[in-house]
Amino acid sequence: MAEQLTLRGWLLAEVPRSKWQARSQRFYIGWLEFRRNPVAVIGLIIILGLVGVAALAPWITGSDGLEPDLVNRLQAPSAAHWFGTDQLGRDIFDRIIWGSRITLYIVALVGIIVVPIGLVVGVIAGYLGGLVDSVLMRVTDIFLAFPRLILAMAFVAVLGPGLENAVLAIALTTWSPFARIARAEALTVRNSEFILAAQVQGVSTAGILTRHVAPLCLSSVIVRLTLDMAGIILTAAGLGFLGLGAQPPTPEWGAMISLGRQYLIDQWWVPTVPGIAILVVSLGFNLLGDGLRDVFDPKSGG
Amino acid sequence: MDQASSSKAAGPGLALPSKLAKISGVLVSLTLTFLGLTAITFVISRVMPVDPVLAIVGDRASNEVYQQVYLQLGLDKPIYIQYLRYLGQLAEGDLGTSIMTAQPVIEDIKRFFPATLELATIATLLGIFVGVPMGVFAAVHQGRWPDHIVRVVALLGYSAPIFWLGLVALLVFYAKLGWVAGPGRLDVFYDGIIEPVSGILMLDAALARDWDIFYNALSHLILPASILGTFALAYIARMTRSFMLDQLSQEYILTARVKGIPESQVIWRHAFRNVLVQLITIIGLTYASLLEGSVLTETVFSWPGIGQYITNSLFNNDMNAVLGGTIVVGACFVGINMLSDLLYRLVDPRIR
Numbered sequence: 001m002a003e004q005l006t007l008r009g010w011l012l013a014e015v016p017r018s019k020w021q022a023r024s025q026r027f028y029i030g031w032l033e034f035r036r037n038p039v040a041v042i043g044l045i046i047i048l049g050l051v052g053v054a055a056l057a058p059w060i061t062g063s064d065g066l067e068p069d070l071v072n073r074l075q076a077p078s079a080a081h082w083f084g085t086d087q088l089g090r091d092i093f094d095r096i097i098w099g100s101r102i103t104l105y106i107v108a109l110v111g112i113i114v115v116p117i118g119l120v121v122g123v124i125a126g127y128l129g130g131l132v133d134s135v136l137m138r139v140t141d142i143f144l145a146f147p148r149l150i151l152a153m154a155f156v157a158v159l160g161p162g163l164e165n166a167v168l169a170i171a172l173t174t175w176s177p178f179a180r181i182a183r184a185e186a187l188t189v190r191n192s193e194f195i196l197a198a199q200v201q202g203v204s205t206a207g208i209l210t211r212h213v214a215p216l217c218l219s220s221v222i223v224r225l226t227l228d229m230a231g232i233i234l235t236a237a238g239l240g241f242l243g244l245g246a247q248p249p250t251p252e253w254g255a256m257i258s259l260g261r262q263y264l265i266d267q268w269w270v271p272t273v274p275g276i277a278i279l280v281v282s283l284g285f286n287l288l289g290d291g292l293r294d295v296f297d298p299k300s301g302g
Numbered sequence: 303m304d305q306a307s308s309s310k311a312a313g314p315g316l317a318l319p320s321k322l323a324k325i326s327g328v329l330v331s332l333t334l335t336f337l338g339l340t341a342i343t344f345v346i347s348r349v350m351p352v353d354p355v356l357a358i359v360g361d362r363a364s365n366e367v368y369q370q371v372y373l374q375l376g377l378d379k380p381i382y383i384q385y386l387r388y389l390g391q392l393a394e395g396d397l398g399t400s401i402m403t404a405q406p407v408i409e410d411i412k413r414f415f416p417a418t419l420e421l422a423t424i425a426t427l428l429g430i431f432v433g434v435p436m437g438v439f440a441a442v443h444q445g446r447w448p449d450h451i452v453r454v455v456a457l458l459g460y461s462a463p464i465f466w467l468g469l470v471a472l473l474v475f476y477a478k479l480g481w482v483a484g485p486g487r488l489d490v491f492y493d494g495i496i497e498p499v500s501g502i503l504m505l506d507a508a509l510a511r512d513w514d515i516f517y518n519a520l521s522h523l524i525l526p527a528s529i530l531g532t533f534a535l536a537y538i539a540r541m542t543r544s545f546m547l548d549q550l551s552q553e554y555i556l557t558a559r560v561k562g563i564p565e566s567q568v569i570w571r572h573a574f575r576n577v578l579v580q581l582i583t584i585i586g587l588t589y590a591s592l593l594e595g596s597v598l599t600e601t602v603f604s605w606p607g608i609g610q611y612i613t614n615s616l617f618n619n620d621m622n623a624v625l626g627g628t629i630v631v632g633a634c635f636v637g638i639n640m641l642s643d644l645l646y647r648l649v650d651p652r653i654r
Contacts, residue, residue: 141331142338147594147635150612151342154628157616158346234463238598241465242613257466264469265477272473275466283461 040291046284054100065095084269095251113171118178126186143176156244166245185217227289230282328644397626407626416501418607422592424527429534437542459536468602483521485604526603549573586642590635
């Protein structure tokens with residue numbers, strides 16, 4: 001009886017008493033598995049740090065990172081300016097902090113566009129099968145075979161440079177693996193008894209897809225999204241570096257490297273520091289993604 | 303499963319048709335993918351805010367001239383006719399004329415492509431010759447420090463923004479240490495001395511037996527190739543490690559060890575041989591992605607390759623050049639991917 005009263009006991013009880021308890025248990029057991037992997041925990045800490053820094057930006061920074069201060073331009077890292085100042089005298093530390101919001105904005109936006117597209121295409125293809133499946137998967141495979149960066153560049157060329165357009169271009173070139181994964185999951189649940197039960201009860205196809213099939217595909221898609229986040233961040237930073245993404249004075253990290261490039265030799269910190277920020281965040285997502293994959297799908301771990 | 307058992311039942315006589323079926327399957331998907339690629343570039347070329355007629359005649363042309371060019375370009379025809387016409391032009395190698403260089407885009411690409419090819423090839427080779435041994439080494443020492451080091455290096459190679467890595471490498475190895483030559487393919491001093499034969503400078507220099515130029519080209523190439531190669535190295539090392547781990551846990555490895563075969567032979571003759579087939583696909587994928595991924599490296603190192611050509615054209619609103627470059631790089635990318643897929647299917651007897 002005493003076991004039942006602790007939170008841990010409740011979370012590990014053999015027979016869950018409610019839907020809520022069952023759900024919490026699943027998360028808790030996943031977390032126990034995840035916690036055993038120190039590398040993944042480091043990844044999680046980095047990402048939580050990123051979110052924290054982005055949320056607390058107004059209190060951490062001393063400036064808005066946009067206002068030029070030409071008297072103090074290109075100053076070396078010091079107590080007053082931890083990461084030095086850039087060509088317009090703006091504090092690089094402040095710009096990195098504000099830039100974390102842009103990075104989060106990019107990955108969130110890409111995720112919001114890509115996950116629903118992938119789910120819709122994959123779930124419909126996997127559940128309905130037949131001709132619909134063949135056609136949808138052909139289209140998916142075509143997008144899967146495309147060179148991503150070049151295509152994103154071509155899209156930006158039409159849409160015009162800018163942060164939102166870069167996000168759109170990245171989304172257009174990254175949705176296809178999600179459709180493949182959602183389809184594979186939909187195929188495995190399609191013939192389950194609970195789906196049959198829903199069909200017998202007269203639930204419409206749309207209802208089955210949205211309420212029964214799609215939620216089951218979501219976890220694999222989310223894991224894949226975490227693994228792809230690093231790639232998304234690197235592509236966005238690359239577009240920013242080429243001048244096709246966020247435009248100045250936005251403190252986007254890739255654009256900051258591009259603008260600081262000409263000061264590389266004498267004021268190395270100007271282009272170097274934003275690169276470290278990109279490296280750390282992309283490393284964080286890679287570590288976290290690897291850890292999540294090991295939890296959800298231990299077989300495919302590499 | 304069904305297919306495998308039926309072809310076994312019918313005996314080896316069916317081997318050839320099944321190979322043909324594989325090849326034709328790959329060809330079909332190659333064609334479809336290429337059609338998809340051209341459809342996208344076609345749509346982009348129609349959607350873009352530049353009027354294709356005005357781009358040719360200029361805004362001071364009279365109405366009649368405008369109409370004439372409009373009809374010449376076939377813009378009055380239904381959209382699918384326009385697409386077919388576009389495909390026809392592509393088939394003839396007509397990618398339009400570049401506004402920036404006032405030359406046919408295909409000629410420009412012929413000039414810029416060898417530089418990219420050279421860079422991506424050397425980078426892939428570096429990735430293979432360093433990455434494969436690293437992966438094998440890590441797998442053999444699974445869970446111990448060599449394994450951890452390889453995994454960390456691979457992860458860093460995966461996570462680092464390549465353009466930033468290039469800048470840092472320029473700062474350290476060129477500006478501070480002076481070990482390598484700087485941006486570009488050759489020192490200005492050597493420019494234009496060698497008759498371009500293949501367009502690949504080191505090859506041309508070697509053919510002309512001009513070793514000064516050869517070493518100069520090498521000294522310019524080594525840094526961008528290493529930087530571009532880090533991604534290849536990381537990916538290849540990681541995949542080699544995971545393939546090797548798969549093989550090393552198989553029972554035939556245990557059998558070989560029990561038989562007293564030396565460990566080095568177990569690793570290289572037994573396990574690695576089986577990994578080799580899977581590696582073909584990985585190397586193909588890497589090579590294709592480096593051809594594409596060289597865009598950023600080329601920008602950092604002022605490497606006059608196709609990536610830089612596309613980027614420069616983009617900023618000059620030279621859409622013919624951008625789309626032409628996209629199609630050529632895309633076609634190479636798709637082609638190499640399909641080729642490695644085909645090789646894999648043909649070589650690995652387990653896939654039917």
